[in-house]
Amino acid sequence: MLRAFRPPGLENPALNMSKYSIFSLVRNAVSYHENWAAAWRSPEPKPEYDALIVGGGGHGLATAYYLAKEHGMSNIAVLEKGWIGGGNTGRNTTIVRSNYLWDESAHLYEKSMQLWEGLSQDLNYNVMFSQRGVYNLGHNLQDMRDIQRRVNANRLNGIDGHVVSPQEIKRAIPEINIDQGCRYPILGASFQPRGGVARHDAVAWGFARGADKYGVDIIQNCEVTAIRQENGAVTGVETTRGSIKAKKIGVVVAGHCSVMAEMAGFRMPIESHPLQALVSEPIKPIIHTVIMSNAVHGYISQSDKGDLVIGAGIDSYNGYGQRGSFPTIEHTIAAICEMFPVLRRVRMNRQWGGIVDTAPDACPIIGNTPVEGLYFNCGWGTGGFKATPGSGWVFAHNVATGEPHELNRPFALDRFVTGFLIDEHGAAGVAH
Amino acid sequence: MLLIECPWCGVRDETEFACAGEAHIARPLETEKLSDEEWADYLFMRKNPKGRHYEQWLHAAGCRRYFNAVRDTVTYRISATYKIGEQPPGEGEK
Numbered sequence A: 001m002l003r004a005f006r007p008p009g010l011e012n013p014a015l016n017m018s019k020y021s022i023f024s025l026v027r028n029a030v031s032y033h034e035n036w037a038a039a040w041r042s043p044e045p046k047p048e049y050d051a052l053i054v055g056g057g058g059h060g061l062a063t064a065y066y067l068a069k070e071h072g073m074s075n076i077a078v079l080e081k082g083w084i085g086g087g088n089t090g091r092n093t094t095i096v097r098s099n100y101l102w103d104e105s106a107h108l109y110e111k112s113m114q115l116w117e118g119l120s121q122d123l124n125y126n127v128m129f130s131q132r133g134v135y136n137l138g139h140n141l142q143d144m145r146d147i148q149r150r151v152n153a154n155r156l157n158g159i160d161g162h163v164v165s166p167q168e169i170k171r172a173i174p175e176i177n178i179d180q181g182c183r184y185p186i187l188g189a190s191f192q193p194r195g196g197v198a199r200h201d202a203v204a205w206g207f208a209r210g211a212d213k214y215g216v217d218i219i220q221n222c223e224v225t226a227i228r229q230e231n232g233a234v235t236g237v238e239t240t241r242g243s244i245k246a247k248k249i250g251v252v253v254a255g256h257c258s259v260m261a262e263m264a265g266f267r268m269p270i271e272s273h274p275l276q277a278l279v280s281e282p283i284k285p286i287i288h289t290v291i292m293s294n295a296v297h298g299y300i301s302q303s304d305k306g307d308l309v310i311g312a313g314i315d316s317y318n319g320y321g322q323r324g325s326f327p328t329i330e331h332t333i334a335a336i337c338e339m340f341p342v343l344r345r346v347r348m349n350r351q352w353g354g355i356v357d358t359a360p361d362a363c364p365i366i367g368n369t370p371v372e373g374l375y376f377n378c379g380w381g382t383g384g385f386k387a388t389p390g391s392g393w394v395f396a397h398n399v400a401t402g403e404p405h406e407l408n409r410p411f412a413l414d415r416f417v418t419g420f421l422i423d424e425h426g427a428a429g430v431a432h
Numbered sequence B: 001m002l003l004i005e006c007p008w009c010g011v012r013d014e015t016e017f018a019c020a021g022e023a024h025i026a027r028p029l030e031t032e033k034l035s036d037e038e039w040a041d042y043l044f045m046r047k048n049p050k051g052r053h054y055e056q057w058l059h060a061a062g063c064r065r066y067f068n069a070v071r072d073t074v075t076y077r078i079s080a081t082y083k084i085g086e087q088p089p090g091e092g093e094k
Helices: A022-030 A058-071 A103-117 A119-123 A141-156 A166-172 A200-213 A254-264 A326-339 A385-401 B036-043
Strands: A051-054 A076-079 A134-138 A162-164 A188-192 A217-219 A224-230 A233-239 A242-245 A249-251 A271-282 A290-293 A298-302 A307-314 A348-358 A365-368 A374-378 B003-006 B010-013 B018-022 B052-058 B066-072 B078-083
Touching: A051 A058, A051 A233, A051 A385, A058 A076, A058 A200, A058 A385, A103 A119, A103 A141, A103 A385, A119 A200, A134 A141, A134 A166, A141 A162, A141 A188, A162 A166, A166 A188, A200 A217, A200 A385, A224 A254, A233 A249, A249 A385, A254 A271, A254 A348, A254 A374, A271 A326, A290 A326, A298 A326, A307 A326, A307 A348, A365 A385, A374 A385, B003 B078
Parallel strands: A051 A076, A051 A249, A076 A217, A134 A290, A249 A374
Antiparallel strands: A134 A188, A162 A188, A224 A233, A233 A242, A271 A307, A271 A348, A290 A298, A298 A307, A365 A374, B003 B010, B018 B052, B052 B066, B066 B078
16 A cells, blocks of 8 residues: 655664664653654765665565675665655555465465565564465366365475365355355365465565665665666666666666666566555454455455455556556456455545556566676566565575576576466466 | 547447557568577567557457557557557658
C-alpha cells in the first residue's frame, strides 16, 4: 500500500547508531518519542563509488545491505529517483511464499523465505513478518492436478505444503464460500503454512537503515539519466544530481528496466504493465490467512490495521502510468465477492497501480549483461516482494564477484537465447 | 476506461478489446539461417518504450479482427488506430 507519509528522519542528517530494543523504547518514551534519531542519513552524492545500485526499492536496498554485510563493500550508493520504497515495494500486497514449481525458482524463493524467517532479528528492525499461511485455490480439475503436481515438487525440494479439501478450507476460513454450484467452485487448494505477509514499508526502511549502518549512501531524488561506458565497460552514470563514477553498477528498477537497458544499448525481453491493488476500510479481524486464486484472479489478506488487502490482475496493455483500468478492478472484486459473499458490503478505501516488469516465462532476469560491470536484476513481474531478501542476497554476490551465484545462474539474460526458459506462469499467481 | 476506435466498428469500450503486444514485428524470412541471438531477438525482445508505443489490439468481443494502435504508455492516450498492414497515419516510418 502506498502510504502518504514519509519515514521519520528523512531530512535529519544525524547518524543513528542506536540499536532498537525495549530499552531504547523506554528511554525515548521519557521524551515523548520526539528525539528518535534518523534511521538513515541523506548524504550528498560523492563523485565516485566502488559500486552503484540504481533503484531504491526493497530489492535495491537489500542488495546494498548484503553487499556491505556479506561482501564488505561499504563505499557504495543507492540511487533512487523518488523516495525509497515508493515504487512497487510500497504498492504490492505483501504476500510471501516459496511454493514455486521448478527447482531453479523453488531454490531461489526458498532462500528468500529462509532469510525472511530471521530478517527482523538480522536487521534489528521489525518487518512484521507473519507466517500466517498461504492458500492457492483451485477451481477446476486441471487446477487441482497442477496444485498436486506443484505441492509434490515443493515437498521434493524440502518446501512445506500440502493439498487441502474444500471442507478443510472451510474449517480454517469459515467465511469462504465453498458452494459447489457457483460459477467457479472451490475444489481445493495448496497450503503453505510458512507463507504469509510482511510489512512492505518496514522491509524497505529496515534494509535502508541496515545498509546505512554499514556506511552505504542512500541518495533519494536522484534519477539516472544516462549510463556511461568506455570500451564495453561501465564507467559511471549521469544523474539529476550530477555525474557519479563507478566500475560496477547494479540496476534494480523493476518496471523501468527496459528504459535503463535502452540507455545502456541492449534490448530486454520485458514488458511493463500496470498491476493494481486496493484496500478496504479497516474492519475487525475476519481473514487470518492469505487466500489467492489464480483462476478467478483475486487474492486477499487482512493487514494488522484491519483493512482487507486485495490484489488484482495486470492490465493487458503496456503502461508506465502507475494506474490501471477500472474493468480490471471490477473483475477482481467480482471474484472476491463470490469467494466471500460476507464482504459484499465492505467499502473500498484506496486503489492504486504499480508498474510490473513481466518476462516471457514469468521468472526474473538476474545477472550479467552485454556491458561489463553492468548487472541487471529485473523481470520479477507480479511477484517480487516475496523475493526481496533473496533477490538482494544473490544479486549482491553477482555484483561483488562479477559472477552469478549458483542460485541465480539459471536466471541469466541469455536463457532467452539458449532456450532454457523457466516457465512459472502456474506458480506466479497472476496471469500474465 | 479507454474508448478505443476499431477501424472497422468505430468507437467501443475497452472491455471489448484485448491488447496483443508490440506491432510491426515482422517474422524473419529464411528462419533456418538465423542465429540463436537473432531468433531470440525476434521471439522475445521488445521495445517496451516509456511514451509512444505502436501495438496490436484485437476487437475480441466485436469483429474479432486485429488492428494497430498508437498509444502513449504514460498517459494511455490512443492517438490513432489503423488497419494491419498500414503505416501509422501521418508518419513516414513506423
